[in-house]
Amino acid sequence: MSQPFLDVKELRVQFPTEDGIVNAVDGVSFSVQKNETLAIVGESGSGKSVTAQAVMGLINRKSATITGEVFLDGEELVSASKEQVRSLRGKRMAMIFQDPLSSLHPFYSIGRQLVEAIKVHQDISKAKALGISRDMLDRVGIPNPERRLKDYPHNLSGGMRQRVMIAMALLNDPELLIADEPTTALDVTVQAQIIELLRGLQKEFGTAIVLITHDLGVVADMADQVVVMYGGRVVENAGIEDIYYRPEMPYTWGLLGSVPRMDVGRHERLEPIPGQPPSLIRLPKGCVFRPRCPYHELVPGNRCDDERPDLVPTSASHAVRCHLEPAQRREIAAERLGSPAMEET
Amino acid sequence: MTVVDESNTSIAADRGDALLRVDQLQKYFPITGNGLLRRRIGDVRAVEDISFDVVPGETLGIVGESGCGKSTAGRTIMRLLEPTGGRIEFDGRDITKLSRRELVPLRREMQMIFQDPYSSLNPRHTVGTIISAPFKVQGVKPARGVQAEVQDLMARVGLNPEHFNRYPNEFSGGQRQRIGIARAIALRPKLIVCDEPVSALDVSIQAQVVNLLEDLQDEFQLAYIFIAHDLSVVRHISDRVAVMYLGRIMELAESDKIYKAPLHPYTHALTSAVPLPDPRAERKRERIILTGDLPSPINPPSGCVFRTRCPKAQQRCTDEIPLLREFSPGHYGACHFPEERKLV
Structure with a gap:
């Protein structure tokens, strides 16, 4: 395999607050190839969005301590200067946010905002930039792009605004696209349109996509590789099939058991995870998931309480942070998930 | 010109002992001009002619995308909004025109749970005050005293009963939703309207609340x-599901039917758009991608409201409003050209 396009190593983001240090991202590593979609899955407070912002250089260094390494096509970004990161942002890497209404400027027309995004990175005339903008709006499926350039964000529906955001992110042909909950604020039929659009664009340009979401349906639809985050740490990292059919971390089991499925009728009871997510200020000493884990008693000698588990590879493309024995984990997974885990190895 | 079929009878008619009957309910919000007189210059037709019933102990789901009128329908049924037209009958009694005072005793029977657990609880009241409010409003004195009853309720919904003196800000989103649920079940109502009760919650917490709602339903025979x-x-x-689009019910049937064999093109598109948390099944699925945007409810399309985005629309769909009719027992659809289609 070639060198990954994005390679994140031991990324750590800490915010000092009056109550103590918030360990928002606590040693996160993952990598993405071109033409590949990596999903970062987790609930509120798992650190998934902060990870994305740190990669994009969007976290104010005065308010946070960032350590670790982020390589974009071999170039290290954590130690790079602000100007260096800025020259890459919007050009080689771009980001789509959850809420397109608050990420577009309400006072400026769509055209003006798109032209500005081009001219930051390319020295071309306004007329030419407008042409590129119009073509891009057309490309992301916005009808009447010529007229839309003169519109303001409030003139557009939620789905259209998200398309404008995607168009803006794609203006300078980025090689990495980070999409932070890109469809969460949208209706399902619009979500389906946006997923289709992202997939088509990836096929066309070979973009590496990092998809941040809590929706396991969207992940199943789009991702090649999945990183599951909990309490600021990566607790499982595996290929899409392994995550859904052979997951090995109790938190991943809990997530999959919590999601109602549209293709399964009533009377199938959900199996939620008991308890609440941990406070990022006072993280448990051992495993972050220990307070909610129903299996910690299977591990001898209070290791889950005292010792922080490492993210250990169980195969070439699957790594798990858990003290349970691999054989034990497979047995429990097979029992919890039923046939699919048994069906194939 | 729009033709209205006169044979449209209440679909609740043959289900006997319904707890709630909603018949051709309408809710319009007036749009007023800027002039001195603030004349009415149009209406947002949020809910247009919806009819259904709910029997004791059942769950009727109402689904639809933003702007389809599902929340307005819920609030109008609760009489939190004044209906513009139609009829609401609860336990055999017409409640469409009841005054505010006449509504008070009705609140014992029908309650509501809201989406946002942050704004539906008064931040200055303790949990105990919030959960006991229904007793105070209704003048009910529980035999063992209010505090014991509140603590029982808290324990029942999975909150620590010792926390009755705490304020809402000391609880997480999931716990606040449990407070809202405790308040809703305090007087043992027969019907609870749940408006997006779990959408603001994380998946693992969402599952806890869904299970709680199911348990309470079994225990108290709630609808x-x-x-x-x-x-x-x-x-x-849900036992049965109504699919709404632009203020109207497009399809209403048992939950299994809606998901496995929907008739209406909008239901086809809607169900096919939901991604399944199962990569193999998901990637094999056929998806119907709708084009265009939701039309404005101020000026809805003539005929079938879905026709502007419907892949099967024909001239008749422009001319004639399709009425909700029964295609097979208990399976209603509002479409001129329905087609059963297996999706999952």
């Missing part, structure tokens, strides 16, 4: 109207 945009959750919890 739910479960309003949500998340089709998977609605499928999970």
Whole structure:
């Protein structure tokens, strides 16, 4: 395999607050190839969005301590200067946010905002930039792009605004696209349109996509590789099939058991995870998931309480942070998930 | 010109002992001009002619995308909004025109749970005050005293009963939703309208609350109207499901029918758009991608409201409003050209 396009190593983001240090991202590593979609899955407070912002250089260094390494096509970004990161942002890497209404400027027309995004990175005339903008709006499926350039964000529906955001992110042909909950604020039929659009664009340009979401349906639809985050740490990292059919971390089991499925009728009871997510200020000493884990008693000698588990590879493309024995984990997974885990190895 | 079929009878007619009957309910919000007189210059037709019933102990899901009128329907049924037209009958009694005072005793029977657990609880009141409010309003004195009853309720919904003196800000989103649920069940109502009760919660917490709602339903024989945009959750919890689009019911049937063999093109598109948390099944699925945007409810399309985005629309769909009719027992659809289609 070639060198990954994005390679994140031991990324750590800490915010000092009056109550103590918030360990928002606590040693996160993952990598993405071109033409590949990596999903970062987790609930509120798992650190998934902060990870994305740190990669994009969007976290104010005065308010946070960032350590670790982020390589974009071999170039290290954590130690790079602000100007260096800025020259890459919007050009080689771009980001789509959850809420397109608050990420577009309400006072400026769509055209003006798109032209500005081009001219930051390319020295071309306004007329030419407008042409590129119009073509891009057309490309992301916005009808009447010529007229839309003169519109303001409030003139557009939620789905259209998200398309404008995607168009803006794609203006300078980025090689990495980070999409932070890109469809969460949208209706399902619009979500389906946006997923289709992202997939088509990836096929066309070979973009590496990092998809941040809590929706396991969207992940199943789009991702090649999945990183599951909990309490600021990566607790499982595996290929899409392994995550859904052979997951090995109790938190991943809990997530999959919590999601109602549209293709399964009533009377199938959900199996939620008991308890609440941990406070990022006072993280448990051992495993972050220990307070909610129903299996910690299977591990001898209070290791889950005292010792922080490492993210250990169980195969070439699957790594798990858990003290349970691999054989034990497979047995429990097979029992919890039923046939699919048994069906194939 | 729009033709209205006169044979349209209440679809609740043959289900006997309904707890709630909604018949051709309408809710319009007037749009007023800027002039001195603020004349009415149009209407937002949020809910247009919806009819359904709910029997004791059942869950009726209402799904639809933003702007389809599902929340307005819920609030109008609760009489939190004044209906513009139609009729609401609860336990055999017409409640459409009841005054505010006449509504008070009715609140014992029908309650509501809201989406946002942050804004539906008064931040200056303790949990105990919040949960005991229904007793105070209704003048009910529980035999063992209010505090004991409140603590029982808290324990029942999975809150620590010792926390009755705490304020809402000391609780997480999931716990606040449990407070809202405790308040809603305090007087043992027969019907609870749940408006997006789990959409603001994380998946692991969402599952806890869904299970709690199911347990309470079994225990107290509650009927739910479960309003949500998340089709998977609605499928999970509902016995029957109504699919709404632009203020109207497009299809109404048993939950299994809606998801396995829907008739209406909008239901086809909606169910096919929901991604399944199962990569193999998901990637094999055929998806119907709708084009265009939702039309404005101020000026809805003539005939069938879905026709502007419907892949099967024909001239008749422009001319004639399709009425909700029964295609097979208990399976209603509002479409001129319905087609059964297997999706899952």
